[in-house]
Amino acid sequence: TMDVPVRYAHLHAALGPDLFGKINTSKILVVGAGGIGCELLKNLVLSGFEDIEVIDLDTIDVSNLNRQFLFRKEHVGQPKATVAAAAALRFNPRARIVAYHDNIKNTKFGPEFFKKFTLVMNALDNLDARRHVNRLCLAADRPLIESGSAGYLGQVQVIRKDMTECFECQPRPTPKQFAVCTIRSNPSQPIHCIVWAKYLYGMLFGQKDDSNSVTDLSDEKTDQGESSTSQIIDEEAASHKQRGLPFWVFYKTFHQDIKKVASVTEMWVDRLPPSPLSIDTIMAAKQSSSSSSSSSSSITGLKDQVVWNLVQNAEVFLESTRRLEERRHVQGESTWDKDDPLALDFVTAASNLRSHVFGIPLQSRFDVKSLAGNIIPAIATTNAVVAGLILTEAYKLMRANGNTERCRSVYLYRQPSNKKLLMPAQLEQPNPACYVCGNHFVELRADTQRLSLQSLVDDVLRKTMGMKDPMVMRGGDILMETGEDMDEYEAEGYARMGMKSLEQAGVADGVVIQVEDYSQDLKIQVSVRHHVFAANQNGDDKLFEVSGTPTPSAPAPVPSSSSSSSSSSSSSSSIPSKSAEKQDDGGVVIVDDDLEILEAPPAADVAMDGGKRKRQGDGEDADTKKTRKDN
Numbered sequence: 001t002m003d004v005p006v007r008y009a010h011l012h013a014a015l016g017p018d019l020f021g022k023i024n025t026s027k028i029l030v031v032g033a034g035g036i037g038c039e040l041l042k043n044l045v046l047s048g049f050e051d052i053e054v055i056d057l058d059t060i061d062v063s064n065l066n067r068q069f070l071f072r073k074e075h076v077g078q079p080k081a082t083v084a085a086a087a088a089l090r091f092n093p094r095a096r097i098v099a100y101h102d103n104i105k106n107t108k109f110g111p112e113f114f115k116k117f118t119l120v121m122n123a124l125d126n127l128d129a130r131r132h133v134n135r136l137c138l139a140a141d142r143p144l145i146e147s148g149s150a151g152y153l154g155q156v157q158v159i160r161k162d163m164t165e166c167f168e169c170q171p172r173p174t175p176k177q178f179a180v181c182t183i184r185s186n187p188s189q190p191i192h193c194i195v196w197a198k199y200l201y202g203m204l205f206g207q208k209d210d211s212n213s214v215t216d217l218s219d220e221k222t223d224q225g226e227s228s229t230s231q232i233i234d235e236e237a238a239s240h241k242q243r244g245l246p247f248w249v250f251y252k253t254f255h256q257d258i259k260k261v262a263s264v265t266e267m268w269v270d271r272l273p274p275s276p277l278s279i280d281t282i283m284a285a286k287q288s289s290s291s292s293s294s295s296s297s298s299i300t301g302l303k304d305q306v307v308w309n310l311v312q313n314a315e316v317f318l319e320s321t322r323r324l325e326e327r328r329h330v331q332g333e334s335t336w337d338k339d340d341p342l343a344l345d346f347v348t349a350a351s352n353l354r355s356h357v358f359g360i361p362l363q364s365r366f367d368v369k370s371l372a373g374n375i376i377p378a379i380a381t382t383n384a385v386v387a388g389l390i391l392t393e394a395y396k397l398m399r400a401n402g403n404t405e406r407c408r409s410v411y412l413y414r415q416p417s418n419k420k421l422l423m424p425a426q427l428e429q430p431n432p433a434c435y436v437c438g439n440h441f442v443e444l445r446a447d448t449q450r451l452s453l454q455s456l457v458d459d460v461l462r463k464t465m466g467m468k469d470p471m472v473m474r475g476g477d478i479l480m481e482t483g484e485d486m487d488e489y490e491a492e493g494y495a496r497m498g499m500k501s502l503e504q505a506g507v508a509d510g511v512v513i514q515v516e517d518y519s520q521d522l523k524i525q526v527s528v529r530h531h532v533f534a535a536n537q538n539g540d541d542k543l544f545e546v547s548g549t550p551t552p553s554a555p556a557p558v559p560s561s562s563s564s565s566s567s568s569s570s571s572s573s574s575i576p577s578k579s580a581e582k583q584d585d586g587g588v589v590i591v592d593d594d595l596e597i598l599e600a601p602p603a604a605d606v607a608m609d610g611g612k613r614k615r616q617g618d619g620e621d622a623d624t625k626k627t628r629k630d631n
Contacts (some may be wrong), residue, residue, distance in 0.1 A: 005094070011048045015395070022398045023048045027116060030054040031104055031133055032123030033084040034181070035378060036147055038070040039387030040123055041084055045092035047391060052088075053098040053117075055109065056081040058125075058181045059264060067380035077260070101266065105132050105468060111521055114140035119397060121145045121390055125181055131466045132520070134159065134167035138437055139521030143402055145393050147386050152379055154386040154412035158393050158427060161437065163404045169431035169438075185261050188271075190355055190363045191371050197350035198372060200253065201336045201343060204245075204321070205328050246321040250279050250314070253350075258357050274357045279314060286311045304366035308349070310356055317349035338369050347372065385412055389422075435524050441512075442524055445531040446502060446544035453480050453505050454498030455543070461515060464546055467522075473514045479505055502528065 004012045004020075012020045028049050030040055033056035044052055060068075060075045060083060070087035071080070079101035089095055102109075104124075114120065114136045122144060124130050130146065137144040138161050146157040146167060159166055182188075183196050240251035254277040262273040308316065320342055327342070328334070336343050348368040355362050363371070389410050396406045408424040417423055435442045444460065451460075453472070457480050461470040469483040480494055497505065507513055509530035516523050533542040 007092070007094070008048055015048075019395065019399050020048055022401075023395075024050060026118040026398065027051045028053070029114070029117040029120045030123060031120065031129070032056055032125065033080040033099075034058065034064070034123060034125060035067050035380070035383040036149060036386055036390075037080075037123035038068045038084055038087075039384050040121060040390055041088040041097070042070070042091055043387050043391045045088050045095040045097075050092075050095045052085075052095060053100070054081050054085055055100040055102060055104050056084075057101065057103045057266060058185070061181070061184055063184065067378055067383065069380070103266070103269070104129055109136070111136055111139040114142050117142055119143050119145070119394060121147070121394070123147060123387075128466055130167060132468075135436060135517075135520035135522055137161070138166060143397055143404070145390050145397075147390050149379070149382045149386050149412075152382055152412075152414035154382050154389075155410065156386060156389040156393055157409045158397065158404055158407040160402065160404045162430065163427075164407075165428040165430050166434060166437040168436045169428070169434040185264075186267055187354065187358050187360065190351070190360055190367070193351040193354040193358070193360060194347065194363070194368055194371050196354055197347040198336050200249075200350055201324075201346055204249065205324050205334055205343075206336070207333050244322070245325050246318040247279060249321060250277075250317060250353075254279075254353055254357060272359055274359075277314075277353065277357060279318075282311055282314045304369070305364050307362050307364045308352060310353075313349045313352040313356070313362070316345050317353060320346040320349060336372075338372050344369055382412065385422075436522065442526045443529060443547045444526050444544060445529045445547070447532050448502040448508050448528065448530045451502050451543045452498060453500055453502065453507075454495075456480070456502065456507075457482060457498065460544055460546065467515070467517055469517070471516045473516070474506060474511065479507070479513070503530075 008020070008024070011023075015023070026049060028044060028051065030037060030044070030052060031054075033041065033054050037054070037056065041052070041054065056079070058080050060071045060078055060080055062073070062076055064071055064080075065073060065076075068080075070084045075083045079099070081099040081101050085097040085099035089097060100109075105128075120133065120137050120142055122130060122133055124133070134144065134146075137159065141161050144159040144167075146155075146159060148155050157167075158164060183192050183199070187193050187196065237248075237251065237256060241248040256276075258274045258276040262268070262276070265273075267273075323342055324346060334340075334343070336347065338344055344365060348363070348365045351368060352362045354360075389412075393407050393410075397404070400406060404427055407427055409427055411423045411425065413421050413423060415421075430437050432438055442465075446456075446460075457470060457472065461467045461472070470480075471478060471482070472480040480498060481490070482494070486494070502508070507528055509528065511528050513526050513528060514523065515526055531545070533545070
């Protein structure tokens with residue numbers, strides 16, 4: 001008979017000694033410490049879970065405080081994982097919580113790391129990280145509880161290797177929803193900057209909204225540091241504020257806030273940090289240039305399809321901000337309207353300035369108007385319900401020693417369905433066509449004469465299939481290898497190899513290539529079929545299409561050079577893709593910095609994903625590595 005502490009007496013009585021004992025001795029990994037993650041950590045420590053580890057890369061922002069209740073104003077700028085762990089321990093000092101302010105895709109969080117946990121719980125904010133955790137749990141054979149929220153909608157899903165479908169068994173359409181933390185701190189696409197600009201418009205000229213905190217214009221405090229440095233920065237901020245709202249907003253959002261984000265070095269391991277802007281430097285450069293940009297008066301005459309340069313965007317931002325401020329004093333608050341020319345000017349200029357800061361392609365006024373979408377508010381109670389459902393499914397898994405027979409996928413609706421807001425559903429069996437958990441072929445239809453090996457890695461394997469550092473092999477030859485552990489000679493060789501088309505590299509119609517990602521224990525075979533695509537209505541130049549297929553009964557042999565050998569495979573589902581950078585991001589909605597909803601998708605369009613690999617297998621000597629082709 002175990003000695004039960006007084007604080008757990010009610011749990012012991014309600015759950016029974018067997019289940020409570022399993023809970024109390026289990027080891028839990030929580031990935032994500034945002035809206036759902038905060039609720040989940042609180043639930044775990046109050047339910048008898050004492051051994052918990054939590055991973056989150058993000059830092060706390062003012063906009064988190066209205067729903068992520070473990071955080072307070074004094075925590076702004078600090079790591080979410082660290083603060084959430086400390087706050088959760090106040091609910092139960094007996095618990096042991098290890099916090100990692102790190103990226104879940106860091107190689108140290110590999111399959112061996114996951115194997116030490118009884119159960120993994122996801123509370124993430126992006127599709128790529130969710131795919132990554134899905135694959136690690138499959139590789140480590142550990143149960144995973146997925147979760148998501150969007151406004152009033154939510155879902156919880158249990159994933160177990162060989163028992164249920166994995167996260168990637170069903171098609172995942174190109175995400176149209178983005179997490180608040182992505183919009184606020186780490187944009188990577190033009191749409192991220194456009195939505196941020198709409199938030200800024202609402203803060204400056206719309207109705208007061210405490211949840212809209214893209215920046216804090218009333219706070220002149222700066223980053224921590226020596227008092228003399230802080231005094232200089234405060235004086236600089238005060239001087240810009242005295243010049244009027246346009247200059248103050250420009251300085252705060254494109255200089256001061258950017259310097260703060262850039263100082264979080266962990267966020268910029270895989271990309272260049274943002275570069276702060278100075279309005280005085282921009283204007284001085286314009287005046288000193290003999291071929292200076294058009295003035296504000298000529299900018300208004302530009303056609304909507306023309307992309308403004310940096311100087312033009314700065315001028316339009318200052319002018320539109322000034323005029324919108326005057327209009328607000330006369331007409332009062334307003335909501336953003338894409339058909340309002342002045343509002344569109346502001347959002348176009350603001351989004352382009354932010355894009356320039358983060359190294360993202362600028363957009364024309366026409367493109368901004370077409371990309372701008374709607375916003376879904378973050379609902380704290382939705383996160384609370386979802387976190388409770390996660391714990392319910394965890395109880396079922398614990399009681400059955402990991403068996404998923406009694407587990408369910410549970411959907412939270414905004415409106416009752418058959419008088420129910422919560423709708424449970426049977427867990428689906430693994431999809432036999434899933435290349436992640438089904439170990440089957442993937443068919444790549446591509447223009448092998450034009451698609452380069454580098455595009456195969458970047459656009460097909462990384463962007464479309466979600467891999468991080470894939471290794472591509474044909475027979476016994478390594479065609480492409482990626483990763484940080486290559487020396488300069490290897491990197492140069494693969495860079496030269498990457499310029500070749502698939503056909504030039506010996507990957508022609510009928511060839512089967514192997515792709516390996518050792519960190520996620522993922523190995524797939526890709527059957528390449530040559531295909532020339534017709535231009536679509538938008539004139540996009542599509543170069544490839546990926547589809548998941550059952551394993552062919554008689555796969556084509558892998559030649560050592562270009563061949564016309566055929567491979568019989570019938571595509572059961574496909575997701576069209578292209579190597580062109582332009583993407584259709586229309587109809588975007590913004591969600592809480594938790595998962596977008598996992599809706600039951602149609603039986604077509606299987607999304608492809610991947611992971612990361614080590615350059616050498618366990619115990620493999622460099623002299624015995626497969627032959628490299630680097631010329």
